[in-house]
Amino acid sequence: MITRPLARLAAWSLIAAAFAACTTSAERGDEQYVTSGEPIIEGTAEAVGALNFLNDETTTFELLDDDVPLHRGAAENLIAHRNGPDGIFGTEDDDLFDSLKEVLDVDQVGEKRLEKIAAYAASQGFVPQGDELLGVYDDVSFTVNEAKAVLEVANLSSYAVLDDEVPLDKRAADGIVAQRPFITVHALAQVGFVGTSALTRLKAFAVGDAGAPLGEACIDDTGCQAGLFCHNITFDENPTQGRCADANAPLGGVEQSCKEYEPCQEGLTCMGVTVYDGNGYCREADAMAVREVTVNETIPSGGTLTKSIVINTLRTVPEDVVIDLDIDHPRKEDLTVVLTAASNTSTTLWAGGDANPPSYITETWGIERDNEVNGTWTVTITDNGQGVAGHFNGFTLTVTSRYD
Numbered sequence: 001m002i003t004r005p006l007a008r009l010a011a012w013s014l015i016a017a018a019f020a021a022c023t024t025s026a027e028r029g030d031e032q033y034v035t036s037g038e039p040i041i042e043g044t045a046e047a048v049g050a051l052n053f054l055n056d057e058t059t060t061f062e063l064l065d066d067d068v069p070l071h072r073g074a075a076e077n078l079i080a081h082r083n084g085p086d087g088i089f090g091t092e093d094d095d096l097f098d099s100l101k102e103v104l105d106v107d108q109v110g111e112k113r114l115e116k117i118a119a120y121a122a123s124q125g126f127v128p129q130g131d132e133l134l135g136v137y138d139d140v141s142f143t144v145n146e147a148k149a150v151l152e153v154a155n156l157s158s159y160a161v162l163d164d165e166v167p168l169d170k171r172a173a174d175g176i177v178a179q180r181p182f183i184t185v186h187a188l189a190q191v192g193f194v195g196t197s198a199l200t201r202l203k204a205f206a207v208g209d210a211g212a213p214l215g216e217a218c219i220d221d222t223g224c225q226a227g228l229f230c231h232n233i234t235f236d237e238n239p240t241q242g243r244c245a246d247a248n249a250p251l252g253g254v255e256q257s258c259k260e261y262e263p264c265q266e267g268l269t270c271m272g273v274t275v276y277d278g279n280g281y282c283r284e285a286d287a288m289a290v291r292e293v294t295v296n297e298t299i300p301s302g303g304t305l306t307k308s309i310v311i312n313t314l315r316t317v318p319e320d321v322v323i324d325l326d327i328d329h330p331r332k333e334d335l336t337v338v339l340t341a342a343s344n345t346s347t348t349l350w351a352g353g354d355a356n357p358p359s360y361i362t363e364t365w366g367i368e369r370d371n372e373v374n375g376t377w378t379v380t381i382t383d384n385g386q387g388v389a390g391h392f393n394g395f396t397l398t399v400t401s402r403y404d
Contacts, residue, residue: 039111040118042100043186045144048134049127050118054078054103055096056126057089068120074108081106137189139217139241140199147185149206150199154188155181166205172198192356196241212244215261231263235274235320235362235398252282271400274320274362275369288400289314291377299329299381299390307392308378311342314401318373321364322398323349327381329390332357336382339397341367342375352384373401 040046053059064075084093097103103114121127128134131143142150153166154176162173171193182188189199196217204223211225212218218230224244231245245261252258257279258270264282271287273280289311299305323339335357337350347366350357377399381392 043184045127046118047100049121051097052126053121068116070113074113077106077108138196138199142185146207150202151182153206166201168198169193214244216244218242218244235322256282258282272319291397294394295392297392299383299392301389302383302386305381305392308376310376312374314373316404317370318399319402320400321367322362324360324396326393330388331385334383334385338380340378343368343371
């Protein structure tokens with residue numbers, strides 16, 4: 001799964017598209033202009049170059065209009081989108097391009113004009129190569145060469161190698177084998193259960209990673225640079241990962257600040273990180289409750305399944321509310337999943353329509369943080385489709401608390 005690409009760019013492709021020169025139509029705006037002749041694939045180096053170029057401060061309307069060249073309306077619309085409502089690049093309302101789809105959604109920009117943009121970007125050196133950084137997927141950075149090595153492992157390794165030697169979670173290995181070959185890391189990162197942990201392990205296996213720097217993702221201490229250790233983050237987007245922390249840095253005491261690479265003293269837990277954008281505070285472990293619930297029941301086709309638990313050991317109001325769902329269903333896009341707190345406020349965990357919804361969910365903002373934390377918490381699964389049943393294996397609910 002994908003969490004946040006660096007500079008909003010995608011990753012490298014094993015299949016690099018060639019940039020052919022325009023040979024038959026030099027007239028501005030002529031849509032017979034040809035580059036590779038094939039649609040640009042999201043996540044390729046060519047795509048990265050196009051996005052780099054469009055998001056660069058030196059790319060102006062005049063450059064798009066005269067040098068690429070594009071139809072005047074397409075050039076105007078691209079710059080207007082990127083610069084935001086105030087029309088000035090480099091201000092808070094800028095809307096940089098995150099993906100090729102976002103570019104193609106701009107009025108008067110189509111595949112052929114996108115090819116022209118990509119060809120010009122390549123001619124000006126915007127396409128990353130070799131050891132240049134392409135992006136970060138689920139907090140794991142990739143250069144061109146690292147991405148190539150990881151894709152080779154993912155595409156060519158046996159299941160036994162992926163499962164035992166990399167090693168990956170069995171579900172990640174299953175998904176990779178079933179869906180390969182992968183042209184891009186962008187596509188690989190969308191496989192179920194392929195997140196920070198899997199990408200970190202694949203990268204380490206493929207390129208012999210020397211260790212992640214301070215603050216970057218890790219699986220264990222061997223994944224960090226010298227002088228750092230892998231600090232587990234209880235409420236990060238992936239509970240199996242950690243962050244490389246300074247072994248010599250002071251540890252936070254009660255009510256002192258903590259975050260991804262600033263851990264707490266022994267016996268304390270870093271809480272509030274899901275509420276305060278990664279910046280938490282150290283608190284005694286008894287302010288947290290972790291409930292692992294085995295359900296093992298069928299989700300009826302077109303029906304509803306409800307499971308409740310009671311929390312009665314916490315302080316007065318909730319802080320972090322994190323849930324890890326274990327649901328098997330052939331059509332997860334049919335499902336709506338709702339978590340209802342003791343305060344009777346609720347949040348929708350799965351809204352339906354997503355064939356690969358997240359299993360580990362930290363953004364549970366529909367639940368009031370200034371209301372009762374102790375009491376009955378309920379998970380409700382509704383199957384909005386017909387014809388197939390699923391299975392609710394169970395869930396883990398983690399709640400931290402504070403005194404109101």
